[in-house]
Amino acid sequence: MKGSETGLLRFMEGRRDRYIIPVYQRRYNWRKEECRQLYQDLQKIVTEKRASHFMGSVVSQVAGDGATVEHQIIDGQQRITTVTLLLLAMANMVKAGKIVSQIGEMLYDQIMETYVIDKFARPEDRIKLRLIKSDREDLAKIVARDTSDPSSNLTINYNFFCEELLKGSLTVDDMYDALGRLQIISITLDRDDNAQLIFESLNSTGLALEEGDKIRNYILMDLTSSEQETYYTEYWEKIEKYTSGKTSRFVRDYISVKTQVTPTISTVYKAFKEYKEKHNIPLKELLEDMKKYAVIYSRLISGKSGLKDQELDDCMYRLNRLDVTVTMPFFMEVLCLNQDGGKISTNDVKRIFLITETYLFRRNICDVPTNALNKIFLNLNREILRYDNNTDHYVDKFIYALCSKKESGRFPDDDEFKQALSMKAVYQMRGKYKEYLFERFENYGTRETKDVYTLLDNGTYSIEHIMPQSLSTTWNKALGDNAKEIHDTWLHRLGNLTLTAYNPEMSNKSFAEKRDEEHGYSHSGLRMNQELAKQEKWGEKELQERSDAMVNEAAAVIWKMPETDFKPKEKEFDSCTLDDENYDLTGRSIFKYSYQNAETPVDSWQDMYVHVVKYLHSLDQSILAELVCQKGEDNILKSYFGNTPDNMREPMELDDHIYMERNTNTKMKISALRRLFPMYHLDPMDLAFYLKDEKSTSKKDDQRHDIRMRYWEYALPLLKKENQDNKCFDNDNPHANASINGYFRISDFNIYCLALLYEARVGLYLGKPSKKENKKVFDFIHQYKAEIEEKVGAQLQWNRSDDGKASTITISLEDVNLENENDWAIIAKFHVEWSRKFMNIIVPLVKQYIQMPHKL
Numbered sequence: 001m002k003g004s005e006t007g008l009l010r011f012m013e014g015r016r017d018r019y020i021i022p023v024y025q026r027r028y029n030w031r032k033e034e035c036r037q038l039y040q041d042l043q044k045i046v047t048e049k050r051a052s053h054f055m056g057s058v059v060s061q062v063a064g065d066g067a068t069v070e071h072q073i074i075d076g077q078q079r080i081t082t083v084t085l086l087l088l089a090m091a092n093m094v095k096a097g098k099i100v101s102q103i104g105e106m107l108y109d110q111i112m113e114t115y116v117i118d119k120f121a122r123p124e125d126r127i128k129l130r131l132i133k134s135d136r137e138d139l140a141k142i143v144a145r146d147t148s149d150p151s152s153n154l155t156i157n158y159n160f161f162c163e164e165l166l167k168g169s170l171t172v173d174d175m176y177d178a179l180g181r182l183q184i185i186s187i188t189l190d191r192d193d194n195a196q197l198i199f200e201s202l203n204s205t206g207l208a209l210e211e212g213d214k215i216r217n218y219i220l221m222d223l224t225s226s227e228q229e230t231y232y233t234e235y236w237e238k239i240e241k242y243t244s245g246k247t248s249r250f251v252r253d254y255i256s257v258k259t260q261v262t263p264t265i266s267t268v269y270k271a272f273k274e275y276k277e278k279h280n281i282p283l284k285e286l287l288e289d290m291k292k293y294a295v296i297y298s299r300l301i302s303g304k305s306g307l308k309d310q311e312l313d314d315c316m317y318r319l320n321r322l323d324v325t326v327t328m329p330f331f332m333e334v335l336c337l338n339q340d341g342g343k344i345s346t347n348d349v350k351r352i353f354l355i356t357e358t359y360l361f362r363r364n365i366c367d368v369p370t371n372a373l374n375k376i377f378l379n380l381n382r383e384i385l386r387y388d389n390n391t392d393h394y395v396d397k398f399i400y401a402l403c404s405k406k407e408s409g410r411f412p413d414d415d416e417f418k419q420a421l422s423m424k425a426v427y428q429m430r431g432k433y434k435e436y437l438f439e440r441f442e443n444y445g446t447r448e449t450k451d452v453y454t455l456l457d458n459g460t461y462s463i464e465h466i467m468p469q470s471l472s473t474t475w476n477k478a479l480g481d482n483a484k485e486i487h488d489t490w491l492h493r494l495g496n497l498t499l500t501a502y503n504p505e506m507s508n509k510s511f512a513e514k515r516d517e518e519h520g521y522s523h524s525g526l527r528m529n530q531e532l533a534k535q536e537k538w539g540e541k542e543l544q545e546r547s548d549a550m551v552n553e554a555a556a557v558i559w560k561m562p563e564t565d566f567k568p569k570e571k572e573f574d575s576c577t578l579d580d581e582n583y584d585l586t587g588r589s590i591f592k593y594s595y596q597n598a599e600t601p602v603d604s605w606q607d608m609y610v611h612v613v614k615y616l617h618s619l620d621q622s623i624l625a626e627l628v629c630q631k632g633e634d635n636i637l638k639s640y641f642g643n644t645p646d647n648m649r650e651p652m653e654l655d656d657h658i659y660m661e662r663n664t665n666t667k668m669k670i671s672a673l674r675r676l677f678p679m680y681h682l683d684p685m686d687l688a689f690y691l692k693d694e695k696s697t698s699k700k701d702d703q704r705h706d707i708r709m710r711y712w713e714y715a716l717p718l719l720k721k722e723n724q725d726n727k728c729f730d731n732d733n734p735h736a737n738a739s740i741n742g743y744f745r746i747s748d749f750n751i752y753c754l755a756l757l758y759e760a761r762v763g764l765y766l767g768k769p770s771k772k773e774n775k776k777v778f779d780f781i782h783q784y785k786a787e788i789e790e791k792v793g794a795q796l797q798w799n800r801s802d803d804g805k806a807s808t809i810t811i812s813l814e815d816v817n818l819e820n821e822n823d824w825a826i827i828a829k830f831h832v833e834w835s836r837k838f839m840n841i842i843v844p845l846v847k848q849y850i851q852m853p854h855k856l
Contacts (some may be wrong), residue, residue, distance in 0.1 A: 008055060008083060008182040012115045012128075018070045019060075020130045021077045023220065023232035026213045028081050028135050028153050035082060035157045039164055042178040046170055050181065055079055057185040063225075068125075072225070074189070077131075083179065084129050085142070085154065087111050089161035090172050092145050099165055099172050107176065116143060133237075211268035212240075212247030218273060219283065235287035242294035243301070249325070250297050254290060256329040256378055261596045296335045300328060305349070307338070312350040315357055318439070321453060322432055324360055326370075330377040331356075337381075343391040351395050358559045359402055362412040364433050366420040372408040375685055387568050389820040396566035403562070407580070414555045422551045427463065427492035438463060438499050441550065442528050444558045450526070452499070464500045465491060466538055468508035478511065479539055486540045495547030498528050511538035574691045578673055578684035585666050588691040592758070596686045599814070601756045606662055609669040610652065612687065616680050617654055623679050624658050640664070640672045704757070705736035707818055711755055712740060715828040719753065722832045726839055741765075742835060744843050746850060749777075751838050753831040757818050760827045762834035763810030764842055771805045778807040780849045781842060788845075792837045809842065 012019065045053050058076030062069060073080065091111040093099045101107040113119060117126050131139055138155060141148035148155045165172060216236055220228045243250040248268050255271050256262040263271035276286060299305050303317035319327070334352055337343040344352075363370070384397045403411050412420070426434065439452040455461040468475065469491065476483045490496045500506065502519040515521045521532040531549075535542055555561070574588070592601045593608045595615070602608045617624055628643040641660050645651035650663035664672075677684045712734035719729045719740065728742035728751060742751040748768040754761035764781075766774040778800050781788075789795055797810045813830045816823045 004186055005183060006186050008184045009180050011186055015118050016068050018068050018128055019080060020070050020072050021132050022072055023132055023228045025077055025132060030078050030082050032160050035160050042175060043170055045178040045181050046174045052181045052183045055182045055184050057187055059187045061189045085158045086161045087115055088142055089158055089165055093162055093165055101172050210248050214269040215251055215272050235291055239291055239294040242298040250294060253328045254293050257332055260378060262374055262378055293332055296332050300331055307346045309346055309350055312353060315353045319357060322436060326373045327356060327377050330380045333381040337391060344394045348395045352398055355562045359411055361559055362417045365424060366412040366416050369408045376409050393566060396564040399562045399564040400566045414561055418551050418555050421554055422547055425492040426494045426497055440558050460501050461499050462503040464498055464503045466496050466498060470508050472508050474510045490543045494550050495543045499526050575688055578687040590689050591692055592690045594688045599758050605666045605669055613660055616676055619680055628658055637675055709734055709736045711824055714824055715831055718828050718832050722836050751835055753835055755818055760813040760816060760830050761810055762831060763808045764838055765808055767806035774807045777849055781845050788841055791841050
């Protein structure tokens, strides 16, 4: 990488030079504000007689075939494009005779032939600045002094410069001289430089990139120019089109589907990059998959399912009006299942959307907190499939999953829903849910629908109080002695509200007038008002009757509670999260936990506790270091952690002078974690525990023993065949244990293959009686860590286990299910390939160490 200070115009001159904005860059997007700032800076150069003005950096990679030199602009396109527009404004205004230069039209020729065009080049290559396709045509029209798109930023800013030049605050010659004093740092990348890392580290003075822009750059930047054009046109341009410019939001939802973790909108780029690099997905395969999901995403945001079902499309439109975005990852998976071979039918898709609509509305009426919704919909498809590992009876399993939620995830039943709706101050609800409620009451169950949303949006319709907000003498008399109490109770409730296009005319007129006048309820074309037209009077009895009727219709018809006969064959486990404070863990044992949906099998609560605390400490070592140094006993966590092991029954050293007490009951462990998570700014909902009853352990263990026996009957012959030259698995037979051990004639050392319920593992086990000897062998092998990982093609887990006897080197396969026989081929392939790699690459180092003079 080379950097040097130069004038911006000097950088832009040169007949053979071309300035290429790669297709992965965003469109030109400077606004008038940025252009006005540049123009003012140029004015100051002249009025304050400055020798120069620093404008920032321009980063480029240079390529060429001898005829031309191409500068691929990695950073600085906004500045170069804007200065080009100003130069064009100056040249064209001089050419048109609207402003005058001391050198006349020669200024036009000088600008155009030095900075803008190469008149000797082919017509398609004549303009030296090559913008991305969506901007290229507008620039060409400006160069040709033709009419360009008035909505384009290029046109808007070009016209701005023309207007400023006409004002004549500076002569065109002074402006041209000022442009010559603009200075930049020109950074030219070498072929070996990582353009993406450099791009990420730049502190540009331009407009901040959105997450989608960063992802586009990351995907396309390292490709050749021709590859960039191909991949951009075939994939990324279409992804942006399908997602209607909401690319960052789409990628967030796409990553949520793929990883079961939802990044914040500001960390989408980081999450995408980690996903791509962790899974090492070929670029074409990744973009194909993203394009497939982008097509689905376009259907969701447009409310057009493409499945030729108007009822489904209407539901999608209503959900978009409610603007509940947490459902997007789940809906993407549902539509994907429908698209991929019709794993679920169009009618099933419709039922899922309608039931989701009911679920969301009932929760809103019952004021159920929304903080659990993100996790619910993120995990819902996986939860449904795990009942029996197939998509059969998907809707029934979907209903069961939603209706079995508790607390903040619950699906309010009829009693709760009816009670809440009858008492709710509906008129004071948030606009989008209030409008939705009245649209449904008016249009549900009829094809003769009215465009209630549009008519409410444009003010034609409004929500009217039948009994008015201000009681007249007539109304007080009609309501009787308890008029104030009735008014206070019923004013904003459902029974007293309706739709009308004539709210101002009705105002606080009497009920009879509202009913019978020209635009009253008797003449209304709205279904909601038909029953009102039949009422003789309006008082407490009528309010109660109308409320009861509407509430019953809401619960039994419009937002009917879904039902299913589905029940899992056997509930495999129960689960709760760290924030479930009312969950009773008495008599429950844990067999795994998950953090942000990454699952880890454990043997006990203590095992989980140690794992999680170690993880927290790895995030920020200062928090526990500060905690153990605090004086006094005010912080309850001081009873769990200390800077010495004194007074601890079962201490464990986490770090230098940081100890934790392991010998506590389950309740105390959970209490400690609930206090720790806020200190690390983490969400306790992200930590989930999977539980089993002690009394049911035996039966479940028998089932799992049978599964493991059958798996090893399937996998062990494959292991023996692949390792027939070293015979390390020859003495093994299928059994019900989780692991199979392969030996290589060094006692207490082995290669093992592990088959857990949701994880497979292959590892080297160093387990001689002497802890010291095991560490020596481990340390010897660890010297070759980089070389080993390059040969095996993956990062391994190196566990020296300083507190334990044995040390291990392992690799794991996640996202598999031993209970699903369809996954056995994947697990066995993993065991076979990696046991072979360990035998061929790592075991020779073990043998080398043993044969050395200082051997064990």
